[in-house]
Amino acid sequence: MKIVGMDAVSKFYNGERALDNVSLEIEEGERIVILGPSGCGKTTILRLIAGFIAPDTGAISIAGELVSRDGRIFTPPERRNLGMVFQDLALWPHLSVKGNIEFGLKARGIPREERKRKIREVLDLVGMAGYADRKPAELSGGQQQRVALARALVLEPRALLMDEPLSSLDLELNIRLRKEILRLQEKLGFTMVYVTHDRDEAADMATRVVSMKQGRIEV
Amino acid sequence: MVRRLTLAFVVILLLVIGLLPVLSMFVKSVIADGRLSLAAYEGLLASVRQWTLMGHSMVLSSLVTALTVAVGVPLGILLGKTDLPWRRFFTLLFVVPLLIPPYIVAVSWFDLLGSEGLLAHVLGASATRTTARLLFGLPGCTAVLFSIFLPIPMMLTMIFLRTINPRLEEAGRLVAGWRGVMKEITIPLVLPGVLLSAMLVFLLSFGEFSVPNFLRYDVFPVESFTQFSAFYNFKAATAAAVPLAAVTLILLLAESAFLRERTYQLRPFPERERLPLIRLGTHRRWLFASAAIAGLVIVIVPLVVLVIQSAGIDAYAEALDRAGGSLLRSLAYAVAGATLLTFLGFFTGYLVQTKALRYWRSVDSLTIFLFALPSTVIGIGLISQWNTPWTNFIYGTPVIIILGYLAKYTALTSRISVTQLAQIPPSMEEAARVAGAGWFRRMAFIVAPLARRGLVAGWVVGYIFSLRDTGITMLVYPAGHETLPVRIFTLMANGSPQLIAALCMVMITATLLPAGIAWMVPAVLKRKVIG
Numbered sequence A: 001m002k003i004v005g006m007d008a009v010s011k012f013y014n015g016e017r018a019l020d021n022v023s024l025e026i027e028e029g030e031r032i033v034i035l036g037p038s039g040c041g042k043t044t045i046l047r048l049i050a051g052f053i054a055p056d057t058g059a060i061s062i063a064g065e066l067v068s069r070d071g072r073i074f075t076p077p078e079r080r081n082l083g084m085v086f087q088d089l090a091l092w093p094h095l096s097v098k099g100n101i102e103f104g105l106k107a108r109g110i111p112r113e114e115r116k117r118k119i120r121e122v123l124d125l126v127g128m129a130g131y132a133d134r135k136p137a138e139l140s141g142g143q144q145q146r147v148a149l150a151r152a153l154v155l156e157p158r159a160l161l162m163d164e165p166l167s168s169l170d171l172e173l174n175i176r177l178r179k180e181i182l183r184l185q186e187k188l189g190f191t192m193v194y195v196t197h198d199r200d201e202a203a204d205m206a207t208r209v210v211s212m213k214q215g216r217i218e219v
Numbered sequence B: 001m002v003r004r005l006t007l008a009f010v011v012i013l014l015l016v017i018g019l020l021p022v023l024s025m026f027v028k029s030v031i032a033d034g035r036l037s038l039a040a041y042e043g044l045l046a047s048v049r050q051w052t053l054m055g056h057s058m059v060l061s062s063l064v065t066a067l068t069v070a071v072g073v074p075l076g077i078l079l080g081k082t083d084l085p086w087r088r089f090f091t092l093l094f095v096v097p098l099l100i101p102p103y104i105v106a107v108s109w110f111d112l113l114g115s116e117g118l119l120a121h122v123l124g125a126s127a128t129r130t131t132a133r134l135l136f137g138l139p140g141c142t143a144v145l146f147s148i149f150l151p152i153p154m155m156l157t158m159i160f161l162r163t164i165n166p167r168l169e170e171a172g173r174l175v176a177g178w179r180g181v182m183k184e185i186t187i188p189l190v191l192p193g194v195l196l197s198a199m200l201v202f203l204l205s206f207g208e209f210s211v212p213n214f215l216r217y218d219v220f221p222v223e224s225f226t227q228f229s230a231f232y233n234f235k236a237a238t239a240a241a242v243p244l245a246a247v248t249l250i251l252l253l254a255e256s257a258f259l260r261e262r263t264y265q266l267r268p269f270p271e272r273e274r275l276p277l278i279r280l281g282t283h284r285r286w287l288f289a290s291a292a293i294a295g296l297v298i299v300i301v302p303l304v305v306l307v308i309q310s311a312g313i314d315a316y317a318e319a320l321d322r323a324g325g326s327l328l329r330s331l332a333y334a335v336a337g338a339t340l341l342t343f344l345g346f347f348t349g350y351l352v353q354t355k356a357l358r359y360w361r362s363v364d365s366l367t368i369f370l371f372a373l374p375s376t377v378i379g380i381g382l383i384s385q386w387n388t389p390w391t392n393f394i395y396g397t398p399v400i401i402i403l404g405y406l407a408k409y410t411a412l413t414s415r416i417s418v419t420q421l422a423q424i425p426p427s428m429e430e431a432a433r434v435a436g437a438g439w440f441r442r443m444a445f446i447v448a449p450l451a452r453r454g455l456v457a458g459w460v461v462g463y464i465f466s467l468r469d470t471g472i473t474m475l476v477y478p479a480g481h482e483t484l485p486v487r488i489f490t491l492m493a494n495g496s497p498q499l500i501a502a503l504c505m506v507m508i509t510a511t512l513l514p515a516g517i518a519w520m521v522p523a524v525l526k527r528k529v530i531g
């Protein structure tokens, strides 16, 4: 099944074109990597899919449903059922690890006992079982990464959007976490949209690589 | 080396101007006939009246704080975080009452609701009996101070909203609507700002005495002022000022202890990135109407009342005749004060921002302490320090007024500088340094030009707050040097309402005109450059 469809999408910032007529289809279960130099529009694509911004022209659909078109958003982010790991992680500094993960579960109205169970499971999954009560500032970079993953995965999203999630880590940790993400993906089978500027990383993570340059997809 | 010396000099200046007077006042209050003595305090503690006054002050400040925070925070969110139409205009509108001397707002409400006010003319005197009774006393004081201090939680909420990393809210928006994101993420993140504003409003209304004085609600700071200006009992005035300083200090310490754990890295975000705005949708209309009505009642009605009350050439002719000198003096002192405040604030801000000296945090706290300190305390402190035969060149001249401005308002210009300097990458100064430029050269040609918007904003804010100052000036002005707010305040006892209203209008114009110009000039210049 097609999870995400972008149809002739263009996006402008203050009159400057950031995306130029981009069309892209993402199939269920695939690991697609969007590869390109800084400033080419990778983050913009993720933000369009997530629903933080609307395409100026063109249309976007998710799981067959039209979610935005020509400057208008029909389905807000919280009703798209997507997960995202941000480039700077965006862990909420005032909430504990548990609080960070619980926020989305609460918003979905999941009862307390079930929330507890899900938090425990997902923390086990990412190897952070003992850290539920820590604040993000009390974790190392790699640990924060795992929490961000857990926060995104706990809601079992249709697709996981990842914006250069490992770019702030040193190479060794970067490579180790690539393996872990792959292991999780294999186990859970979620669709993955992974953004990076690093060719090696792209080759490691992808079942399909899409190259971008200056707001266009290169063929 | 030059840098350290200059900054150390600025710190010493702040200590001499701000801290020393408070300490000297405290020391003098516990010494009698060359010996340690608490006599002044015994009188204070023994009197039932003092406790009543303290109670009044606490009740008034608590009410004002609760109301301003309860309204100001949602208002700040509405104006800073949603797509409400005209939100910029509303922001400016609600700020106006904070910019003019507080008692002017009280005068205006009196002109509307008082027994000889406009309402009485229209509806007959009996109709205003209740309104006048409510105005004079706790309800009136609370309402007037509420309208004056409302912009503080409003603005601080807006400022703190801008420091939140938009990604944090977006991460929440992936899974929850705005309601949930506001409740669990945004509001907890602006909480330090809300607390800061609550504390500032509490302390500012605690120290404000011109409004309670005019509306005849007796509060604690009036005591110090009366002891000094009516009975010339400096000892008693000092003893009455010390509890005010103590309350300020205790609250500030409590706040910093509480906030220490809660200050997350709040860095301003790149300007090009817009804050994620809440779309009001169907709520737009009634929220717009509510904001408009609130602005009308809180700001526009009082201004219009003054315009009506003062209408006619005569009132203005008399106003200029009787207070023209005060107006010119006020303008001169405010310009001098603003200029010095800009300098002092720039260097203090630079020190705080770059953490160039080890005790930068104490310097920051000191300026905040002085800003929150009731004007009476600063006034009495200045007198206590400079009223000596050798320092008459300060005590007997307008210099003492300017020192008062610098002591109280450096926090404002310093904070503005910190915000502006935080936007300049350290590499700018470093590059100049590598190029061989000394510190003064780097400051003058690199840092200051890059921070020019902050400097202009600081100057305007310094000007407005110097000009509107009533509390300090009223205590310290040398004979023949009174400023316009003080002159109006004294004329209020016997001047006609027309005259007072005209004077208030003159005062408001003098305050808002430069702010308006400073606000328009960049826009005009920009248009010229582009067009």
Ligand SMILES: Nc1ncnc2c1ncn2[C@@H]1O[C@H](COP(=O)(O)OP(=O)(O)O)[C@@H](O)[C@H]1O
Pocket (backbone or CB within 6 Å): A013, A014, A018, A036, A037, A038, A039, A040, A041, A042, A043, A044, A045, B272, B273, B274
């Ligand atoms: N909020 C914004 N305002 C203005 N320009 C932006 C904004 N976001 C991105 N851009 C511009 O759009 C282009 C694409 O940016 P982005 O999608 O972030 O690229 P990437 O993630 O590939 O580095 C860049 O030229 C960037 O400067």
Ligand SMILES: [Mg+2]
Pocket (backbone or CB within 6 Å): A039, A042, A043, A044, A087, A163
């Ligand atoms: Mg990017």
